[in-house]
Every structure is written in structure tokens, then in C-alpha cells.
Amino acid sequence: NAGVTQTPKFRVLKTGQSMTLLCAxxxxxxxxxxxxxxxxxxLRLIHYSVGEGTxxxxxxxxxxxxxxxxxxxxxxxxxxxxxxQTSVYFCATSGFGYTFGSGTRLTVV
Amino acid sequence: xxxxxxxxxxxxxxxxxxxxxxxxTDSSSTYLYWYKQEPGAGLQLLTYIFSNMxxxxxxxxxxxxxxxxxxxxxxxxxxxxxxxxxxFCAESIVTDKLIFGTGTRLQVFP
Numbered sequence: 001n002a003g004v005t006q007t008p009k010f011r012v013l014k015t016g017q018s019m020t021l022l023c024a025x026x027x028x029x030x031x032x033x034x035x036x037x038x039x040x041x042x043l044r045l046i047h048y049s050v051g052e053g054t055x056x057x058x059x060x061x062x063x064x065x066x067x068x069x070x071x072x073x074x075x076x077x078x079x080x081x082x083x084x085q086t087s088v089y090f091c092a093t094s095g096f097g098y099t100f101g102s103g104t105r106l107t108v109v
Numbered sequence: 110x111x112x113x114x115x116x117x118x119x120x121x122x123x124x125x126x127x128x129x130x131x132x133x134t135d136s137s138s139t140y141l142y143w144y145k146q147e148p149g150a151g152l153q154l155l156t157y158i159f160s161n162m163x164x165x166x167x168x169x170x171x172x173x174x175x176x177x178x179x180x181x182x183x184x185x186x187x188x189x190x191x192x193x194x195x196x197f198c199a200e201s202i203v204t205d206k207l208i209f210g211t212g213t214r215l216q217v218f219p
Contacts, residue, residue, distance in 0.1 A: 004151075040117065042197070042211035043152075090151055097142050097199075098207055100151035 002026055006091050006101035013081045013108045021076040021104050023091030031094035032074040033058075034066060036087040037103075043090070049074055081108045113200055113210035120216045127185040129213045131198035134179060138200040141174060142207065143183045146195040155196070156183070185215075193217045 005024045013019055023032065034046040045058030049068040063085060065077045078085060086108045092098040113133045121127045133141070139160050144152040158165045158172045158181075165172045171184040181198055195214050199207040 040211065043209045092152075094207075097140075097144075097154045097157060097201075098152070100153070102151045103149075 004091055004093055004099050004101040006089075006104050008104060009102070010105050011107070013078075013106065015081060015083060015108060017081050018077070018079050019081065019106075020078075021089055021091075021106075023074045023076070023101060025072055025074075025091075025093045025099075027093055027095060027099065028071070029093035029095050029099075030071075032068065033092045033094070033098070034064070034074065034076045035090045035092065036060065037090060038087050046076065046089075081106075083108045113198060113208050115196075115198060115210040115213045117211065118214050118216070120218065121188050123188060123190060123217050123219050125188055127183075127188045127192065127215055127217075129183045129185075129196050129198075129215065131181040131183075131210055132179055133181065133198070133200045133208075135200060135202050135208075136176065136179065138202055140201040141172075141181050142199040142201070143170075143172065144197040144199060144209075146197065146212070148194075152197060188215075188217050190217050190219070 007022045030051045033048040035043040044060045046064050047066040049055050052071040055066045067075045089104045091101040115131050142157045143155045145155045146152045158174050163174050169186045173182045195212040197212045198210045
């Protein structure tokens with residue numbers, strides 16, 4: 001039982017490149033979330049999903065897109081990466097409290 | 110509005126007690142949580158308290174809730190170097206939505 005798995009764990013992008021972060025869960029949870037964590041700013045919600053086929057904007061959605069084609073997967077896309085998107089990205093699902101993945105450390109140069 | 114506040118840093122000596130404080134603004138919170146984040150890892154649920162309780166103890170952890178003042182605290186007894194981490198409090202206002210504080214970095218020194 002893996003819980004919440006994020007891939008990749010690390011990535012370096014050049015400005016303007018695109019990439020997709022994958023979050024996979026095996027807990028059959030309906031709700032899934034993408035956060036970014038920056039020093040001194042805690043966790044900021046980017047986008048979330050309340051079920052398969054649904055997505056909604058969080059606190060800081062600009063520059064990101066998401067898709068939830070299957071219940072167990074929640075994808076976060078960066079179409080044209082910018083240095084301001086250098087951060088650690090966490091996926092979470094909602095059961096009792098949240099269950100978090102181990103994070104993706106993204107550097108945009 | 111929704112806001113959860115924590116101090117950014119706490120430094121304690123090994124063996125002492127640590128107290129991490131949190132204030133929240135929404136009195137309708139149902140559950141309040143404490144998460145621990147070790148270096149390079151995600152957040153892990155440490156403990157929680159239901160809003161109709163004022164104290165919960167779990168081994169070295171004691172959670173105190175003052176609903177009147179909207180104040181939550183986490184006490185760690187006999188703090189060890191392995192307790193060094195960032196601690197986040199979070200409030201649950203509606204089902205499946207948590208509001209997180211900014212996190213308190215606990216440093217334990219020998």
C-alpha cells in the first residue's frame with residue numbers, strides 16, 4: 001500500500017520548458033490537492049479536485065494546469081516554466097486529515 | 110477570513126519540553142491537526158484534536174485547545190534530536206478542506 005506517490009522526485013527545467021508532475025494514490029480518496037511550499041510561506045494551494053473529471057483553482061493557480069482523468073491520478077502541468085515556479089510541490093489526498101506525497105523538488109533556471 | 114498563524118522558529122535543548130503555538134480564526138473548525146515535516150519529506154499527520162475537546166495526550170505529545178481564544182498548542186515532552194522538524198497546525202472548517210499555518214521550525218540542540 002503505497003499511499004500517495006509523486007513522480008519525479010527532482011527536476012531541473014530551463015525557463016520556457018514544460019513538464020508534468022504526476023500524483024498517484026491507491027486509497028480511493030475523492031479529493032486530491034496540489035500545493036507548493038516555499039521558505040517562510042508555508043503551503044499554498046495551487047489546484048484541487050473533488051473527484052474524477054473535476055478540477056478547481058486554489059490560491060495560486062496562475063501558470064499551472066491540472067487534469068484528473070482517472071480517480072487515482074492527479075496531474076499538474078507547467079506549460080512554460082518560470083524561475084518563480086522553483087519550489088517543492090506536494091500532492092495530497094483527503095481521507096481523515098490529509099495524506100501527503102513525498103514531494104517534487106523543481107528548479108527552473 | 111481564514112488564517113492560521115504560527116511562530117517561525119523554536120529552539121530547545123535536548124531533554125526539555127517544547128511548546129509550539131498556533132492561533133486560528135474560524136470558530137467553526139471541527140478538527141485541528143498537527144503535522145510534522147522532516148527534512149526532504151512530505152507532511153505526516155502527527156496528532157489531532159476534535160473541537161469539543163480541550164486536551165489530548167498521546168505518549169510524549171500533549172495537545173491543548175482553547176476555543177475561546179482560538180489557540181492551539183503542541184507540547185513535546187523530553188524533546189529529542191529526532192523531533193527536529195517543521196510542525197504545521199491546520200484547521201478543518203468544512204469536510205475535506207484544511208487551512209495550514211506557515212509552520213514552526215523546531216531545532217533541538219544537545
